[in-house]
Amino acid sequence: MTLPDHHLTQGERRIRSFHPHWKQLIIPFVALILIVIASGVGMFFVPGEWQYAAYARIAIGVIAVLLLTIWSFIPYLQWKNTGYVLTSHRFTISSGVLNKSTDEIPLTKVNSVSSDQSFAERMLGCGTLTVESASEQGQLALRDIPKIQDVRADLFRAVEDVSDGEVDGK
Template sequence: MGLPDHHLAEGELRIRAFHPHWKRLVVPFLALLVIIVASSAAIFLMPAFEYDSYARIAVAVIAVGLLTVWSFVPYLQWKNTSYVLTSHRLTISLGVLNKSSEDIPMSKVNTVSADQTLFERMLGSGTLNVESAGEQGHVTLRDIPNIQDVRAELFRAVDEADDEEPRTPRPAEP
């Protein structure tokens, strides 16, 4: 998911790989149920008339279109959004047809903070804010599952990256 093992650098270990929280799929799932129930009722309860077969086909086509836009596409977006935390970097991959990836090296991470609403605290999700010394500077990741565990693992990875970072030697004193 997100970052295949053969793309890891030598000595780089995968700490955690995950998708956004499942709560992003609640509305698409409810849309799926409503569309299926409504279109089934419309098809089976439609009175008989001269062009009823065309009307049933039209209802089915509209239902498939709505299912695609309101259920299938959000599911694909959720499934193709992945976060991979390794010992060297945090990788964010987005996109269904067009793929975009962003890597934040652990050595560049300055600040990590987490925000949670009451509802998110009950679900164990939240928003992770990562500030780095990179080009973009600030990345906000919404709907992160197990936010406190991810935050703790990210802190550990940053600390380990700082410990492994080579220090410049001081010039010898005369």
Template sequence: MALPDHHLTQGERRIRSFQPHWKRLIVPFLALVLIVAASGAGLFLIPGDWEFALYGRIAVIAVALILLTVWAFVPYLQWKNTGYVLTTHRFTISTGVLNKSTDEIPMTKVNTVSSDQTFAERMLGCGTLTVESAGEKGQIELKDIPHIQDVRAELFRLVEDASDGEVDGR
């Protein structure tokens, strides 16, 4: 997904790969449904005997395509092209559709791992993961992480193993 196997270092093992939680797609999906319904209604309501009916229908379709692109397709592509990879040596965050941005946090540089969940996020099983490191960025806040408690526990275990000089509990 975000980190191909051939980019792993010797002895490094992938623990978990995941994307942001699907809840990020709720608003784009609702936008898709509303835009399709509104454009369908607009096409239906344009009178057939109107002399500019063809231009009106073309305008409705053009506006619908623009809105679908901005409010549904682009957010979907952003969600699909955001990936998180947790390995025995690092935590990688990869984002971007046309341009790719990758942040890597070595396990030895992680100071604090914490999670935060609202009531709705607890119901959905996701949350915000905050990773504080000794690097340039200091603190990285990752929103909508699925299975937040499992990810936090694995990340914390890997940080502890890295600070003890162990790999995979050895």
């Protein structure tokens, strides 16, 4: 996912790979259900004896497909094509469906790692991970990170290993 193994440098190992938290898919899923129900009801109530009934049903279907594409399919593709990879040398953030954007933060440049969770995020096990690096980006806030405390601990451990010169536990 997002960083193929053949792109890893010699001695670099993958620690964790993940997508944003599934809560980003709640609204697209609700939109999917509502659009399907509304289009089904709309098609049901088009009078069968009406001379333009076929055209009305086709129009309802086309509008439903367009709305499903915009409000459900595209957000799903965005979620699916956003990925985070933590390796023993870097933290990579990739996003984009047609165009791809990749940010990499070398662990040697990371100054601090912190997390923030609202009450609802604590219940869902996700949160915002803030990585401060000595780069031109400065502070990077990553929202909806699943298993935030585990990711934070892994990232902090990897940063400590790199700063101590103990990459890969050696």
